[in-house]
Amino acid sequence: MKSWLDNNLKALNLVDTMEQEEGFTRLGYSEEELQSMRVFKELSEELGLYVRKDEAGNLIARWEGKKDLPAVTLGSHVDTVKHGGGYDGVAGVLCALGAIKALKEEAFLPHHPVEVICFASEESSRFGVSTIGSKSMAGIIKVDELADVSDDTGVTVKEAVNSTGLNWERIHEAERDEREIKSFVELHIEQGVVIENAGAQFGVVSAVACPVRLKVKVTGKMGHTGTTPMGRRQDAFVATAPLITYVSEEAEKLSQESEHAIVATASTINLLPNVMTVIPGTVELGIDIRSVDDSLKAKLASAIKEKCKELKEKYHVQMEVQILVNNPSVKLDLNLMDNLKKMGEELGYKGHEMISGAGHDVMNMAKKWPSGLIFIPCKDGLSHHPKEHASLEDLEMGVHLLTAYIKRESAELD
């Protein structure tokens, strides 16, 4: 199994070695994502699964069961952030296929159909919008809002989707009926160090800390850097700087004071005109805030708004705070979680109950179907980074955990 995992990890990542200095870049609805999905399709077909593509570009690899029952499903995605790692997403589809392989080898015959789903465009790094594929499947995609959102190069979501041979006007048809699916489990790398710090080997997740995202627009006044005296400036960048510090320090303080953790990051900036001889006239700062405690996110967002009022006065600029995203955190199925933990421990692995700081496809599936999330460790908690790494041992453990899930859920007589 280890060499199968190793070979197909590289195959899904379209590389000969996982040592890639520039990391992996397969943006949603790009040619690179499509290439990796073609590998997923080939692998699935080799395992005897029937693969179809839905109207959102998700691939669904199906193993028919003995009966016409709702499917036991699992899966993740193969797209990445820019210069990201090769495990975020890929680990989930790889281990799911590995579990099918293991079950086929022991001649297991499922009562329920089993499906491995490879979701399209999970990451938000191309369009600022995440999990387009799983939102479509769960029927919560906002087609009208989304169509004209564009990437860095001006390509809209609609254009990108159509460029892969799909028809944007039909993306809502990817929605599946509640009765088609029995349960969904995603396996993902942890992207943190909680499992390791707890002395455990895998994590089972009770809730996903979905983000509040803010865009702060600061408008000052451009001017020549050489001729505008310091005292007469309305420098939008100087006005923004203390906010970057504030976001970081306030999140740390709130975390220490509260029962739940909160993290917040000023992660993007757009400076205009961004030329050496001109005082910055406009700044757009993007802030990402996460906690499973929605009230804590709201508290930080409103503290940031208050801080902006103070900075606006001090630096004689305009500051507008816009809420880009405000997703309530998602509770997963606690019964399924307990079972996943129990099954892992029966296999001899120590499990740890935890929350997820990152959003995953499972948060959309959870809106409609009983859903669970398994974490396997990744080295130093590093993720969205070329050096992201999970060991073959942990991937193999992932296969065992998913095998147990499929066996239990698909064999059960309803």
Add this chain to the structure above:
Amino acid sequence: MKSWLDNNLKALNLVDTMEQEEGFTRLGYSEEELQSMRVFKELSEELGLYVRKDEAGNLIARWEGKKDLPAVTLGSHVDTVKHGGGYDGVAGVLCALGAIKALKEEAFLPHHPVEVICFASEESSRFGVSTIGSKSMAGIIKVDELADVSDDTGVTVKEAVNSTGLNWERIHEAERDEREIKSFVELHIEQGVVIENAGAQFGVVSAVACPVRLKVKVTGKMGHTGTTPMGRRQDAFVATAPLITYVSEEAEKLSQESEHAIVATASTINLLPNVMTVIPGTVELGIDIRSVDDSLKAKLASAIKEKCKELKEKYHVQMEVQILVNNPSVKLDLNLMDNLKKMGEELGYKGHEMISGAGHDVMNMAKKWPSGLIFIPCKDGLSHHPKEHASLEDLEMGVHLLTAYIKRESAELD
């Protein structure tokens, strides 16, 4: 004269009205700069001047004198920053041509030849390198260093120059012999409010405060914004933020303590990867520092280096300070300056002796020939901005000042 100025201001700016919400964008060695230069050539020929283009793309419009003597020269540029104003550069070539028109109308015949020069690529906003045309004419262009410097889109200086029909390998041939030119005077908008604050109508400049420019490269560690606890981050952006504040506050403090003013601006930033879900791993910050007092610039640059050491420790990141540009400030010809002031006052305008916070073509010409710089006011000191504005009255005053200069310098018997 006012309607001639008004019409040709618009003609050189390639517009029907100076109200342009997006401002003016004519980058160095672009099609837009060439278009404006074609208007300059037509205007010059209408005035009976003979126009040639040199090997750096500068246009030289010549009025032959009675004798074979060194030329009395004046001029400026027509390129702009991105979304800049329509007066920076254009005012200088327009008033120079206006002065020729005035002198032709009164049938003045110069002893010395008179030349109006329209320099190529004065602004640094395309390539990060300023005054390519006048550096070439003064023989101080660094051909090898410059060839492969590229703009945002990856086009190099060499490619851009060649794309206008010139030959980069011959750009050094634009250098002129010391004996060809008697003196050079540039007229420019002030890009500040010193003239207005002094209760004067025009400025004469004793020195140009050339910049020191730093690039600070901050290297932290990328990570997922949702899963990396606040206490375990090496966020390059958080480490950079206090430096932005420091640059501004320290320049203000040094200005108050010192005899000369100093200005400093964190004007550019490049954040990697600049996506919502990733903690910034790398930041490049560009800092522009100006003063006529070179020791003051050096003092601030080394204070910034010290501050970086402190921030490096505090935020567990790497910080490197690179000096991009370190141009000593340039003294102009004080005799010529006094004469320009006196001539203006004889015409009834109040002059004010001052320094220039911005670099101009004159700083290169001053390395080889006696040179002067005249400032006319611009509204609210606003420059490099769509709302940059100089009144027709002040442009007409500019014509009178330059007329006086040409008369005095070209008529004089050597």
